[in-house]
Amino acid sequence: MKTRREFLRSTMLGASSVWTVPLFVERTFADLHAGAKDLATQAVTGKDDTILVVLQLAGGNDGLNTVVPFEDDAYHKARPQIGKKGKDLIRLADGIGLNNSMPTLGRMFKEGDLAVVQGVGYPNPNRSHFVSTSVWETADPQARSNTGWIGRYFDNACPGSDPTVGISLNKTQPESFGAMRNPGVCLSSPELYRWIHGGGEKAQAEQFFESLNSPDAAVDGASIAEPSVGKVGGVAGESNLAFLERVAMDARVSSKKILEIASKHRSKVQYDGTPIARSLNMVSRMIAGRMPTRVYYVSHGGFDTHNRQANSHDRLLGQLDGALKSFFADLKAQGNADRVTVMTFSEFGRRVGQNASQGTDHGQASCLFVAGAPVKGGIYGEHPSLTDLDRGDLKFNVDFRSVYATVLEDWLRTKSQPVLKADYSKLGFMG
Amino acid sequence: MLPKAKNEWTVEEAAHLVRRAGFGGSPDQIARIHAMGREAAVDSLLDPDEPQDAIPLPSWYNPARLAEEQRERLEEMRESRTEGRSMTAAERERAQRMARQEAQRTARQRLMTASAWWFDRMMRTRAPLREKMVLFLHDHFATSSQKVRQPALMMRQNELLREYALGDFRKLTHEIVRDPAMMLYLDTQTSKKGKPNENFAREVMELFTLGEGNYTEKDIKEAARAFTGYTVNRFNGKVSHVKFQWDSGSKTVLGKTGKFDGDQVVDILFEQQAAAEYLPSKLWMFFVEDEPPKAVVEELAEGFRASGFQLKPLLREIFLSRAFYDSTVIRNQIKSPIQFLVQMCKELEVPDLPGGYEQLAQRELGQVLFVPPNVAGWDWGRAWINTNTLLSRYNIAGVITQGAVDAPGTEGGGENMMDQMAEGGGPGMKVVARLVGRNMRDWKGPDYEKLAPRELRKDPEKLVGSLIARFFQSDPGDKQRGAFVDYAKSKQGVVFTNHEVAELCHLMMSTPRYQLC
Numbered sequence: 001m002k003t004r005r006e007f008l009r010s011t012m013l014g015a016s017s018v019w020t021v022p023l024f025v026e027r028t029f030a031d032l033h034a035g036a037k038d039l040a041t042q043a044v045t046g047k048d049d050t051i052l053v054v055l056q057l058a059g060g061n062d063g064l065n066t067v068v069p070f071e072d073d074a075y076h077k078a079r080p081q082i083g084k085k086g087k088d089l090i091r092l093a094d095g096i097g098l099n100n101s102m103p104t105l106g107r108m109f110k111e112g113d114l115a116v117v118q119g120v121g122y123p124n125p126n127r128s129h130f131v132s133t134s135v136w137e138t139a140d141p142q143a144r145s146n147t148g149w150i151g152r153y154f155d156n157a158c159p160g161s162d163p164t165v166g167i168s169l170n171k172t173q174p175e176s177f178g179a180m181r182n183p184g185v186c187l188s189s190p191e192l193y194r195w196i197h198g199g200g201e202k203a204q205a206e207q208f209f210e211s212l213n214s215p216d217a218a219v220d221g222a223s224i225a226e227p228s229v230g231k232v233g234g235v236a237g238e239s240n241l242a243f244l245e246r247v248a249m250d251a252r253v254s255s256k257k258i259l260e261i262a263s264k265h266r267s268k269v270q271y272d273g274t275p276i277a278r279s280l281n282m283v284s285r286m287i288a289g290r291m292p293t294r295v296y297y298v299s300h301g302g303f304d305t306h307n308r309q310a311n312s313h314d315r316l317l318g319q320l321d322g323a324l325k326s327f328f329a330d331l332k333a334q335g336n337a338d339r340v341t342v343m344t345f346s347e348f349g350r351r352v353g354q355n356a357s358q359g360t361d362h363g364q365a366s367c368l369f370v371a372g373a374p375v376k377g378g379i380y381g382e383h384p385s386l387t388d389l390d391r392g393d394l395k396f397n398v399d400f401r402s403v404y405a406t407v408l409e410d411w412l413r414t415k416s417q418p419v420l421k422a423d424y425s426k427l428g429f430m431g
Numbered sequence: 432m433l434p435k436a437k438n439e440w441t442v443e444e445a446a447h448l449v450r451r452a453g454f455g456g457s458p459d460q461i462a463r464i465h466a467m468g469r470e471a472a473v474d475s476l477l478d479p480d481e482p483q484d485a486i487p488l489p490s491w492y493n494p495a496r497l498a499e500e501q502r503e504r505l506e507e508m509r510e511s512r513t514e515g516r517s518m519t520a521a522e523r524e525r526a527q528r529m530a531r532q533e534a535q536r537t538a539r540q541r542l543m544t545a546s547a548w549w550f551d552r553m554m555r556t557r558a559p560l561r562e563k564m565v566l567f568l569h570d571h572f573a574t575s576s577q578k579v580r581q582p583a584l585m586m587r588q589n590e591l592l593r594e595y596a597l598g599d600f601r602k603l604t605h606e607i608v609r610d611p612a613m614m615l616y617l618d619t620q621t622s623k624k625g626k627p628n629e630n631f632a633r634e635v636m637e638l639f640t641l642g643e644g645n646y647t648e649k650d651i652k653e654a655a656r657a658f659t660g661y662t663v664n665r666f667n668g669k670v671s672h673v674k675f676q677w678d679s680g681s682k683t684v685l686g687k688t689g690k691f692d693g694d695q696v697v698d699i700l701f702e703q704q705a706a707a708e709y710l711p712s713k714l715w716m717f718f719v720e721d722e723p724p725k726a727v728v729e730e731l732a733e734g735f736r737a738s739g740f741q742l743k744p745l746l747r748e749i750f751l752s753r754a755f756y757d758s759t760v761i762r763n764q765i766k767s768p769i770q771f772l773v774q775m776c777k778e779l780e781v782p783d784l785p786g787g788y789e790q791l792a793q794r795e796l797g798q799v800l801f802v803p804p805n806v807a808g809w810d811w812g813r814a815w816i817n818t819n820t821l822l823s824r825y826n827i828a829g830v831i832t833q834g835a836v837d838a839p840g841t842e843g844g845g846e847n848m849m850d851q852m853a854e855g856g857g858p859g860m861k862v863v864a865r866l867v868g869r870n871m872r873d874w875k876g877p878d879y880e881k882l883a884p885r886e887l888r889k890d891p892e893k894l895v896g897s898l899i900a901r902f903f904q905s906d907p908g909d910k911q912r913g914a915f916v917d918y919a920k921s922k923q924g925v926v927f928t929n930h931e932v933a934e935l936c937h938l939m940m941s942t943p944r945y946q947l948c
Contacts, residue, residue, distance in 0.1 A: 127629075127648075128637055130807045163818070171797045172810070173817040186817040188795075193819065195941060196826050198835040198934055205934065208918045212911060212942045240763050243813055244821070244943030251818035304805075306618045306630055356626035357618055362633075391648070 050374070050411055053283060053296045053342040054150070054176070055276075057320070059303030060129065061346035062313055063366030064394075066102075067116055067383075071095035074386035078353040082310050082360070092116065093379055101318035104325040105369065112377035114369060115429035117403055119384040121365035121396025125348060129304065129362075132347035137176035139401055139420055149404055149419055150295050151179030157414040158182070158294065163250035164257065167286060168297040169279040177297065184295070185254045190262030190282070194255045213248040261289030269330040276300040277323035284330040287340065294412060303346060306359040320344075324371065332373075341372040341411050341430070343403070351392055365396035368403065370429050374411070380427050402427055433730050433752040440469045440756070446904035447761045450948045451718050452476050452750055453559025455774035458901055473750045477743050479558030483593055486552050489544045492586045501667055541582035543790060543863070546800045549589060550789045553773045554782070564596035564742070565589065566769060567717050569800070570808035571710075572607050572639065574616045576801045584612040584668050585801050600710060601701050601740040604639060608693050609661060611668040617806065620663045624678040627655035634806050636700065642712075645705035646685060653682040657691040701740065707732040711745060718749055720760055721812050727754065762905055765812050766948045768796030771824060774948065775831055775940070778902055779877040784831065785870035787863045795823040816946065825941040833876040833930075834937025877936075879929035888927040891919035898939060907944050915939060 069075050070086040072095065089097025090106035098106050098116075108114040122141045126132050131143050139149035147155070150166060154177075158165050166184025168174050177183045187193045197205045265288040271277040279298040286293060300320055305313050324342065331337040349366025365384050384394040402424040408416040410430035417423055445465035449456045453476065456464070464472045491497075511530070515523050553562045569592060576585045588610050595603035607613050614620050614631075622628035632655035636646045660677025663670045672692070682691050687699050700706055711731035715723035731745060738744045749755055766774065772792055776784065784792075793799045797820055798809055829835025882901070887894045895915045899907060906912070918938055922931040939945060 127633065128643065129805060131643060168817075171795070171817075171819055171823075172814060183817075186819040188819055192795075192826060193822055195822060196829055196835045197937065197941075198829065198833075198930070204921060205918075205938065208914055208938055209941055212914055212938065240765050240813065240947060241943060244765070244816060244946050247816055247818055247821050248943045251822050254818060255822065306628065307621065355621075355628055356623050357621035357628065359618070361629055 048339070049294065050413070051287060051294060051296065051336075051340045052407060052412060053280075053298065053340060055320075055342055055344045056174070056297070056299040057303050057316075057344055057346040058133075058299055058301040059305070059346070060132075060348045060350060060362055061303045061366060062305060062309065062350040062360050063118075063346075064350065064352065065309070065313055066099050066317060067092070067118065067367045068097045068099065069095055069383050069386065070097050072386050074352075078386065080354070081358050082354050096379070096383060099314065099317050101314045102321040104321045104328075105371065108328075108371055109377055113373055113375055114371045114377045115375050115427075116367055116369060116379050117398055117427065117429070118367050118379065118381040119365045119394065119397040120368050120381065120400050120403060121348070121394075121398075122400055125364040125393070125396075127348065127362035127364075129347055134175055136345055136347055136400060137174060138178070139404055146178060147180060148174070148176035148178040150174075150176045150297070151183055152419045153295070153408065153412065153414065154179050154182045154184065156418045157412070162292055163254045164291055164293050166295045166297070167283075167291070167293050169282055170297065170299055174297050174299070182250075185250055185258075187258060190258050193251075193262075194259050195252070210252065213245070213252055215242075215245045215249060257291070258286070261286060261291060265289045267326075267330050268333055269326050271326040271330075272319070272322045274319045274323060276319055277326060280323045280327040281330070284327055284334070287331065287336050288334050305350070306355065306361060307357040309354075309359040328372070337373040339374075341370060341374050341407070343371075343407055344369045345400070345403075349394060352386055352389060352394060353392060364390065364393040366394075370403070370407070374431060376429050376431050378429070380429055398427070399424060406430055432734065433727060433748055433754060435751050436469060436753040436756050438469050440465070443761070443905055444469070444756050445472065447756065448472060448476075448750060449559075450770075450774065450904075451755075451764070452746075453563055454553055454770060455777050455948065457777060457780050460777070461904065470751065473747060476558075476560040476750070477597060477747055479556075479561055481557040483590075485557075486555065488586070488590075489541070489548045491541050491544065492583060497583055498667070505666075538580060538582055542576050542585065542801060543787070545582050545586050545589070546790060547786070549800055550769075550773070551783065553769070554776055560746070561593065561596045564746075565592045567714070568592040568596060568603070570803060570811075571713065572610075572613065573803035573806050573808035574610075574612045575803055575805075579612045579615045581612070581615070581665075581668070584615070587668065588612040589801075595742075597743045597746070599740060600742050601697075604635075604701075605694060605697055607639070608635070608658075608697060609670045611663045611670055614661065614663045614670065615665070619658060619661055622655065622659045622661070623676045624656075624659050627652075627659050627678065629655040631655070631658050632696075635697070638807055640697075640700040640709060641703055641705040642709045645703065645709075650684050653684050654691075654696045656680070656682050657684070657696045658693045661693065704732070707736040707740075710740075711735050714745065714749065716811070718746075719755055720763070762903075762947045764948050765815055766946055767809070767811060767815060768793060768798035768820075769800070770948060771796065771946070772827070775828065779831065779936070780882065781831070781875075781877050785867055785874040787867040787870060788830070790863055791867060792827050795827065796820055821943075821946070824946060825937075828940035828945075829937045830871075831876075832933045832936040832940065834933040834935075877933070879932045882936075883932045885927075888923070888932070891916050891923055895919050895935075898936060902936070902939050902945060907942075911942065911944065 064075065065082065065084055068084045068089055070084060070089055076083045084097070084099065086097060088100055090100050090103065091097050092109055098109065105114055109116070122135060124141060126135065126143070134143040135141055137148050138145040154161070154165055161182065163182060163185050165182060166177055168177055168184060168186045169188065170186055171188045173183060173186050195206070195209055197209065262285060265285040267281055267284055271281040276298065283296045283298065286296070300316070302312065302316050328337065331340055345368050346366060349363045350360035351363040355361050381398040384397060388395065401420050404420060405416040405424040406426040406429060408414050408419055409426060442461065442465050446461045449461050449464055467475060511526060515526070518526065556562050569589070572592070574585070574588060576582065579585060591606055591610060595606070617631045617634060618628055619631045622631065629651055633651045636651065636654065637643050656678040660673050661670065662673050677692065679690055681688060684691065684696055684699050685703060689695065708728050712723045712728045715727060715731065731748060734748055735745050754760070772789060790799070797815060803809055826835065883894055883898065887897060895912065899912065899915070915935065915938070919935055922935065
């Protein structure tokens, strides 16, 4: 198994006297040397370190029907058809109940392994899915940043690390992974995550393949000190070709390792057949295989419930709950439960009032979950008032960057300031 | 007007036009376009000699037949209601479930044929720019069959986009507002007086006409009132405006006040300067480069407004501009998955793919026709590429070139690989995978006797030169060329069969450079 680090050391060092090494490789290489002197670099990608799973609820989860203020008259008045009654909920605290499609999360709450953060949002909210998703993923309320918050964590706290420092179980790269240097990798099916070539002379073909998929001497590298461009990060001034070559190298280097781990580790726990369950199953196999990954990213879609929301929303929450049930049981069986924290997020909550189609429109503040054995369970933040509204929407009382700051500092153990570009008060749900 | 390129041009520039204003082509096709001269070539794309109905629609998409079907279904429903009275609740539920499943199965099959039909049309058409514009508009007015669930309505929208692809954009926007698939997708049909659904009004401004930042939340709320009262009959797709559900009160949208309906709001949107700039800027990104220069957008906007929002003159200006042929533009666009697949087929001169394979491949690469991820459409450019999709591109090239059909791990004619590709694809994809596995065995693949004649195989340098011209249409650089030649030499033994040529083609496509167009 060759890591990118080893690859660079063996291949690029040998070649650098002959080729003009593209700058990005050179800089990474310089980082490696610095890293070798300072063992902290190795520590961040250590195989026993803490792991964050970011779980996106795409489409704008209706927080009010997820964590329900069931004793509030204003709630039932605003939602005569789709409102939840107290008897249909799992009681969390006075007047607050969890949607009963989520028995696992209910149990975790009782056991102190689930933090419910209420009233999360950001100033001057945008109700566009795309802009608001960008806000959350870039941690920039102007949505102008070209890098994502997780990508900046990789850039700042994990220099010289392997591309598998972040793995997104998506076919496409999430904006939050946008990085100047190392955006992590994406994969959907580990068995296909490799170059498949025909013919008898496989080793020979692969040699050519490797040479063709190494950074090319003729390409202008750009300085990593430049700001990045585009929705998925990358280096300013870098041509599309240079970008492709970088991805090609990461793919090649990470593919062998991932393939090996995926074929070795199977789960003993049963998972549902839903996409979210399959994704979490993959994450657990990677963790079992001791990948040096610090952040996994999975997505659960369908929360844009404009129309007849009740059944579909409950079903989506139920799928989430079922997937998490298997995932946490699996981690426990592996002995990795203490290393993993799951954080959910969604781009916005829904309007307080239901619309004419028995659905809900795009709103502002919502709740999110932080779950896992390392979490200090409980309710954080205030349930926002249902009468003191901002144009029909809940007002937020927890800035989402406070949640990120807590996770970064108290779980990933890094300074949050360079990642979030400002200081945010922490919430205390991480131990 | 933007500064124009002169009429003389190189084959490389002609190939660039063929790739960007269409889906690429074989060396012969590029030579034909080149011989026309730049202006005539652009005109031939703008005025295709292929009428819209030249390619027969999927057989099920026949208005008379669909109407007949609706009558039958109504009849069935009536009957089952009568029968239902004599059933127990459990029996009734079971009957309903079976009817529902049957309907879903039919819908799924039809959507697949619709999607295969469109993909095939992109490969075969003599009006490639029109098809490329349909793809652009499908992204611009993104509507997903996952929510609409009515293949006939998706096809109807596809035909509507084709009708206006080189026509009047303002008129198309008016049509889209009352397009049943779009209405179902954005839940317009339930927006009523007193309870307007803001979603539609927001997307019309943000994504269809003005772009983010060119309107206020207040404008959206007011416009949403104007868009109330439109309904669509889920059964037959008929759209009507129900007066008593329409908010007839006075609204103020972008500074204008009146008792507007939806059409009037669309007209107000097109009076904004942002509307003249938004689409040209998106078209420049689609056809030319990631970041449109401000001056270019302003020039294009002026012409776009002056022509009354006609697409044809706008496209002519783009494809005749000097900037379009700039060396920083040529071969610096990342192929979309559809572009990657169709262009590869054209370069390999295969008339089709194994039935169903195009659907698996689209899924793997992140762009499924009729299923854009959300109302904003796909993210283009670098967003297509990550470690996963890049490896998938290489492996799909292995299958289509047949350079890797019998690679280790794909034993059994690649069915194992098909199954894995189908994994997570939702209902129906497993069935498709099995179907593809069967079709794969009967599929002829590229004709390497033609692509790489035996005579040529004796000279690896020439063979590689010819294949480079075919797949890259430009020089990939000495290092790459050298590696291809070395590989060809290593294969040039006693035999240099089609399989070795296929491997070489696969290797050429398994490069970062091949992802550019």
